Amino acid sequence: MTLRLSDLSACFEGVIPSIIATASADGMPNISYLSHVVQVDADHVALSNQFFAKTAANVRANPKVTLILVDGATGDQFLLDIGFVRSVDGGALFDRIARQLKASSAQVGMSEVMRLRSADLFRVHGIEKVLSPAEGAPATVGRAPPGLPALSEALDLIEQQPGADEIIECLLDGVRSVLGFDHALVLIRDGDRDCLITTGSIGYEPSGLGSEILGGEGLIGASALSGQTIKVSDMSRVRRFGEAISQETQAAENSTRSVTFPKMPMAMSQIAVPMVARGTVTGVLFVESEQRLAFPDDDEAALKILAGRAAGALRASEWEAANAEATPPMPQAAFAVGREIRVVHHRFDDSVFVDGIYIVKGVAGVLLRLMLEWHLSEGRSEFTNRELRLAAGSRMPELKDNLETRLLLLRRRLDEKKSALRFVRVGRGRVRLETDGVPSLEGGRE
Amino acid sequence: MVVCRGEGTAVRIDEKLIDFFNRPLMSIIAAADEAGRPTAGRGIGFHLEDDRKTMEVIFSGWQWPRLEPSIRGGGKMAVTFVSPSDYVSFQLKGPAVMRDTEAQDLDRAERFITAATDELEALGVARPLSVPWLTARGARVARLSISEIYVQTPGPLAGMLAGADPG
Structure with a gap:
């Protein structure tokens, strides 16, 4: 042959x-x-x-x-x-x-x-x-390539989801169910700050939600910058400078105002697949495995198809949420009772702390501050994407493309930190603030 | 970075390089036929003669059948040795001739293959993966008269002459 x-x-x-x-x-x-x-x-x-x-x-x-x-x-x-x-x-x-x-x-x-x-x-x-002395030895049986029916089903599910939350969940579920990978991240591009923010995560503890990759840093940044899939198939040769995983404490998170990027300690293969919608890179799907050569061409293609469909669905969901004919929120009496929930917003990086715990910064921090200001001044707890976009869009032009994913990040970080504040989606383009006490908002000492 | 010195018509390997050759190593070999077509293969053992100017290099004639005719035809050979744990590498070049294989060559090959395979395994290369690379089947021996030695470690010194026949 x-x-x-x-x-x-x-x-x-x-x-x-x-x-x-x-x-x-x-x-x-x-x-x-x-x-x-x-x-x-x-x-x-x-x-x-x-x-x-x-x-x-x-x-x-x-x-x-x-x-x-x-x-x-x-x-x-x-x-x-x-x-x-x-x-x-x-x-x-x-x-x-x-x-x-x-x-x-x-x-x-x-x-x-x-x-x-x-x-x-x-x-x-x-x-x-080249002749091999191992000729005739039993061949290593690799995993079967991903099945097209399973891939098709996963794509349909992504397409059917109502919001960014579910689309990202479905994408990560697809990575797990169609390809069998248990460690994956979805990072969404923040053009205003030239970074990618972890907005979805499976398999990592802690999840790394809110962690950031700056510019073209590493495999993920290079993939976003080039719009190309980049993979590493054998990490065993990596010279593991300071490989000991630094399980950063909450204290470190509070002082650095940054979330540690999640790591799979024994990862042997990594792949970064750009999420491209109509020619624009909107994020990166990142997957890791403990197996060498874990991402053969068939898997790479399947990940690319899944990531592309999710990018398209996220863009459509953003458009739909922006154009939803939401009834203007009516002022509601604030009935919150109980202890004070102390929220501090720092203007220089828009970072937000709730009861001394770092939550988020950047666009998501601005959104939290805005909604809390409205809550405190108008006594209402429901907010629409439209008013958020109008209030913050002039300062952050890319907000029109990624408001939904920023709200999603904010919701997930508050949930993960078991914060006394929560935002619940109550319809397309609308969220509601729920609290376990009486929030206060103050500016941080810069 | 001179690690050996020229002397007569060949270069002599110095103490520093002797230390290197006592480590577990992998080696790769090239020769070119009369038409200038190069071929390549892997080494499975070596022996540095007492004069430190001649090295006997063992390879599998069964696995790399083009090497022997190329060495005989072109009369020259290049061998690169690498320490898998830190990528430190040296390339030796010079005129070469074939000689008959002896029992002690097979012993040397066995020791070299065992050390290399163990080292690779310790570095995370599973044994089944490296098995196809090293075999003593049809072992053949080439005698290399060392005329040039180069640093081959990846980095800014790569390709630098570390010693040469002064002519």
């Missing part, structure tokens, strides 16, 4: 280093390990060669090259005869190689060191499987 590059997909995960052999014009061979090989199309591969000047010089003097690729799942080896075509240092192909290199080098803790300057493109002339 003639082998094709497409048969070697597990060799391109960057798990086991590849090997490249070249020869100079006078026939002196050179051999080195290679950080990453990228499959370009059915007949071409691209190699990143950051450090090995000799290899780069040799392929220009003698374009004949031999590669050894290793299947990261089975250990099988393949010998490839390839020929140098050209070097690329810009454009879409270069960007793709650079992205994959970033993910791959993250596996050895060298993402900062291994910056791609250029990559070399090669044509594949022949592929042969």
Whole structure:
């Protein structure tokens, strides 16, 4: 059977280093390990060669090259005869190689060191499987690819949900039921502050709701920035700087006004899938597993489909909530009785503390302050998305696209902290404040 | 970063590099045929001769059948050794010839394979994964006259000449 590059997909995960052999014009061979090989199309591969000047010089003097690729799942080896075509240092192909290199080098803790300057493109002339002493040994049985009926059902469920809350729940349920992964996060983009905020979480304790990824940080940030799926298939090579998981205390959360990003201590594979609606990245679906090579191409495709459907549903839900013909809330007498619930809002970062416990900051903090002000001045407990958008939208232009998810984050953080304040959704585009006492609102000392 | 010195027509491996060769290692080999076509394979053992200028390198002729004809045809060889725990790597190059395999070569191969497999397993590479890489079946031996040594550890020093035949 003639082998094709497409048969070697597990060799391109960057798990086991590849090997490249070249020869100079006078026939002196050179051999080195290679950080990453990228499959370009059915007949071409691209190699990143950051450090090995000799290899780069040799392929220009003698374009004949031999590669050894290793299947990261089975250990099988393949010998490839390839020929140098050209070097690329810009454009879409270069960007793709650079992205994959970033993910791959993250596996050895060298993402900062291994910056791609250029990559070399090669044509594949022949592929042969290297004989193995393990031939005939029972093959490792992998998990079956996700079933289309189950995927279709999960997509339908996402589509049928009334609000952001349920859509994100359904997306995470789909990750668990269709693909069998137990650790996943949904992060929603906050363009005003250039960050991604964890708004949905399964499998983590603590949940990490409200934790943030800044800019293009790590796998998740890179995925949001590029709009591409990025995965790491073997974390065992990560140099675990300060790997001890810092179970940050509430005291630390209060002093830093930030929530610790959740971690799966024994994670071996990670994938970040952008949530794209009409060409815009609105968030990232992040999944982890304790298995090596946990995300084969079929799983990656299924996650991409689920994330895309959820992004579309979230956008539609936002639009519907914004346009709901909500009856203007009527002033209601505030009957709250009991102890004082002390709410402090800090203007410089819009962080909010309830009874001394850090809850949230940014847009969600502004929303809480607004609703509490209205509650205290007008005596009402129900609020509409429309009035929130009108009140805060001029200061935070992206609010029109993500008010629902910000309210969801606020509700979940208050619930998680067992706060004496709660917001309950009482209809499309409308929430109600419930309290276990009498709230007070004050500005923080900045 | 000079770790060995030139002497006569070959370079001699110094004490520092001797320490490196006493660690559990993996090795990869390249040779090029008369037409300049390179081929590659994995080493399964080595022996540094007392003069420290010659290294005998063992590989499986069954698994890497192109290596022996390429060494015979091109007369040169390159071997890179890596310490899997910290990626410290060195590449040795020079003229090479084949010699007959002896019983002690098989002992060396067995020790090398065991040490490498154990080291990989300690680093999280499951044994079934590394089994396909290292076999002594059809063991063959090449004698390398070391003329160049390069630092190959990933990083800014990669590719730097660590010692060469002064000519």
